[in-house]
Amino acid sequence: NAGVTQTPKFQVLKTGQSMTLQCAQDMNHEYMSWYRQDPGMGLRLIHYSVGAGITDQGEVPNGYNVSRSTTEDFPLRLLSAAPSQTSVYFCASIPDRGTTGELFFGEGSRLTVL
Amino acid sequence: GDSVTQMEGPVTLSEEAFLTINCTYTATGYPSLFWYVQYPGEGLQLLLKATKADDKGSNKGFEATYRKETTSFHLEKGSVQVSDSAVYFCALTPTGNQFYFGTGTSLTVIP
Numbered sequence: 001n002a003g004v005t006q007t008p009k010f011q012v013l014k015t016g017q018s019m020t021l022q023c024a025q026d027m028n029h030e031y032m033s034w035y036r037q038d039p040g041m042g043l044r045l046i047h048y049s050v051g052a053g054i055t056d057q058g059e060v061p062n063g064y065n066v067s068r069s070t071t072e073d074f075p076l077r078l079l080s081a082a083p084s085q086t087s088v089y090f091c092a093s094i095p096d097r098g099t100t101g102e103l104f105f106g107e108g109s110r111l112t113v114l
Numbered sequence: 115g116d117s118v119t120q121m122e123g124p125v126t127l128s129e130e131a132f133l134t135i136n137c138t139y140t141a142t143g144y145p146s147l148f149w150y151v152q153y154p155g156e157g158l159q160l161l162l163k164a165t166k167a168d169d170k171g172s173n174k175g176f177e178a179t180y181r182k183e184t185t186s187f188h189l190e191k192g193s194v195q196v197s198d199s200a201v202y203f204c205a206l207t208p209t210g211n212q213f214y215f216g217t218g219t220s221l222t223v224i225p
Contacts, residue, residue, distance in 0.1 A: 031210075031211075041217060042215040042216050043158075043205075043213075043215040045212055045214075048212070056211075092157075101210050103150075103158070105158045105159065106157050107155075107156055107157045108157055
């Protein structure tokens with residue numbers, strides 16, 4: 001099983017450029033989410049989705065857009081990149097909502113904004 | 115709001131030493147608690163979990179007990195190995211929609 005797949009693994013952008021981080025899962029999970037990981041800050045939730053067509057904001061949503069047109073895919077868009085968005089981004093999914101749900105993580109995408 | 119506070123690192127131990135990584139939480143209601151581990155260059159993976167007070171999660175020799183009276187979920191292992199070197203994250207979810215992570219504790223085990 002591929003699990004949660006993120007692309008690209010590494011990306012360098014200039015300030016103001018746009019890009020999309022891709023996330024796909026083949027486990028038929030309802031819930032998908034995006035986190036950013038910064039030194040000393042742990043992981044912080046950016047956006048999440050509880051199913052196709054449904055998205056909601058997390059703790060740090062500003063500067064990011066998401067959509068969920070299929071169960072499998074949950075892309076994260078940066079419309080105008082800023083140096084403050086330099087981070088490692090993780091996509092994660094769980095089969096359905098529930099307090100016992102284990103998050104399945106992708107391997108991460110390291111983004112540098114110059 | 116909901117949050118997790120975990121022990122600052124980095125932690126360096128000799129092989130076979132005892133490990134404790136402290137984690138305390140703030141949450142309304144009855145959250146589920148987790149420990150995740152991140153090996154170099156990889157995403158996080160679940161190490162253990164507990165879903166109600168007094169539950170003990172365990173896996174690979176690691177243990178943690180959900181203590182509601184002290185709002186804690188400390189991670190312990192009796193004898194660490196070099197292969198346990200990683201970053202450990204404490205996390206909670208009150209609803210299953212949003213997960214809150216601690217800042218991570220880096221562990222290095224030396225032979």
